[in-house]
Amino acid sequence: MTDTLILTRPDDWHLHLRDEAALASVLPYTARQFARAIVMPNLRPPVTTAAQAVAYRGRILAALPEGADFQPLMTLYLTDNTPVDEIRRAKDAGVVALKLYPAGATTNSDAGVTDIRKTYKALEAMQREGLLLLVHGEVTDGDVDVFDREAVFVERVMRPLRAAMPELKVVFEHITTKEAAQYVMDSDRFTAATITPQHLLYNRNAIFTGGLRPHYYCLPVLKREEHRQALLKAAASGSAKFFLGTDSAPHAAQLKENSVCGAGCFTAVSALELYAEAFEGIGALDKLDAFAGHHGPDFYGLPRNTGTVTLQREPWTLPSAVPFGEAQLKPLRGGETLNWKLIA
Numbered sequence: 536m537t538d539t540l541i542l543t544r545p546d547d548w549h550l551h552l553r554d555e556a557a558l559a560s561v562l563p564y565t566a567r568q569f570a571r572a573i574v575m576p577n578l579r580p581p582v583t584t585a586a587q588a589v590a591y592r593g594r595i596l597a598a599l600p601e602g603a604d605f606q607p608l609m610t611l612y613l614t615d616n617t618p619v620d621e622i623r624r625a626k627d628a629g630v631v632a633l634k635l636y637p638a639g640a641t642t643n644s645d646a647g648v649t650d651i652r653k654t655y656k657a658l659e660a661m662q663r664e665g666l667l668l669l670v671h672g673e674v675t676d677g678d679v680d681v682f683d684r685e686a687v688f689v690e691r692v693m694r695p696l697r698a699a700m701p702e703l704k705v706v707f708e709h710i711t712t713k714e715a716a717q718y719v720m721d722s723d724r725f726t727a728a729t730i731t732p733q734h735l736l737y738n739r740n741a742i743f744t745g746g747l748r749p750h751y752y753c754l755p756v757l758k759r760e761e762h763r764q765a766l767l768k769a770a771a772s773g774s775a776k777f778f779l780g781t782d783s784a785p786h787a788a789q790l791k792e793n794s795v796c797g798a799g800c801f802t803a804v805s806a807l808e809l810y811a812e813a814f815e816g817i818g819a820l821d822k823l824d825a826f827a828g829h830h831g832p833d834f835y836g837l838p839r840n841t842g843t844v845t846l847q848r849e850p851w852t853l854p855s856a857v858p859f860g861e862a863q864l865k866p867l868r869g870g871e872t873l874n875w876k877l878i879a
């Protein structure tokens with residue numbers, strides 16, 4: 536049995552850092568685990584311009600703990616009206632991607648895209664400039680069952696989008712179904728996917744075990760066991776199309792434990808430990824290094840990190856709550872014992 540895991544220093548290819556006091560509360564956890572992170576733009580108001588992304592990057596760098604070695608990779612929030620000129624400005628400002636939120640699909644997505652065809656001019660410019668498109672892949676039509684929204688998105692949006700924009704690099708974010716995993720597996724080298732720790736570790740029963748458990752509620756929502764199995768298989772397949780993206784999405788505890796609970800799981804405190812547990816569960820610890828440290832930078836066309844991190848088999852108890860500005864934040868699995876620990 537392996538007791539020590541030495542991994543290439545990994546990156547988080549899908550992360551929510553929020554802003555202001557919330558940002559200052561959560562950033563140190565990610566900066567400790569990861570060298571870089573793709574920072575999601577769904578602030579209020581959303582980060583829709585290069586100038587806003589540059590300012591947000593400045594606030595993130597200013598909030599970093601003394602001596603931290605961490606690089607935020609910035610994204611813009613795609614809207615129906617993103618001008619072609621903004622794509623060039625984004626490229627020049629070092630922005631790496633734009634994020635597609637179908638309007639109303641998830642947390643802070645009201646300003647999202649109402650019809651993907653409205654964005655085709657911007658997407659063509661992105662294809663030209665080499666900016667990636669990151670996708671929250673769920674349709675929002677009221678007649679589509681919540682648990683089917685991702686599978687329907689593959690047929691209604693992904694296939695036509697890929698046909699129209701074949702050389703645009705697309706990351707299907709936080710995939711949750713066998714349909715999405717299969718779609719990405721079968722697609723060409725311009726399509727990849729991120730997978731979260733919660734979707735590798737849990738099926739939808741976790742939301743309902745002994746009562747309604749808001750901290751297991753995120754979007755896309757956890758699915759049936761057969762889907763979790765398909766995600767594990769994809770993550771551990773060795774295919775370079777699948778890589779780590781935590782989707783760590785902090786919401787104050789009082790807003791999670793509420794009559795209307797916001798969507799998002801906060802996993803930044805123990806992200807690598809959770810992934811290690813998932814990979815070990817299927818005897819695939821040897822596949823974690825490439826999933827966490829190689830496939831992401833390779834797809835983005837960025838250098839892999841030099842250096843390593845070390846995880847040790849050592850039981851420790853995850854704090855049940857951590858400060859979140861003036862409020863509290865409850866990590867997924869808070870108060871429980873984890874078997875892996877990031878030690879360096």
Ligand SMILES: NC(=O)N[C@@H](CC(=O)O)C(=O)O
Binds near residue numbers: 643752755
């Ligand atoms: N995943 C979530 O459930 N929530 C994310 C938004 C998102 O990634 O869809 C958030 O910003 O809270």
Ligand SMILES: [Zn+2]
Binds near residue numbers: 641671709
């Ligand atoms: Zn999302």
Ligand SMILES: [Zn+2]
Binds near residue numbers: 549
């Ligand atoms: Zn997200």
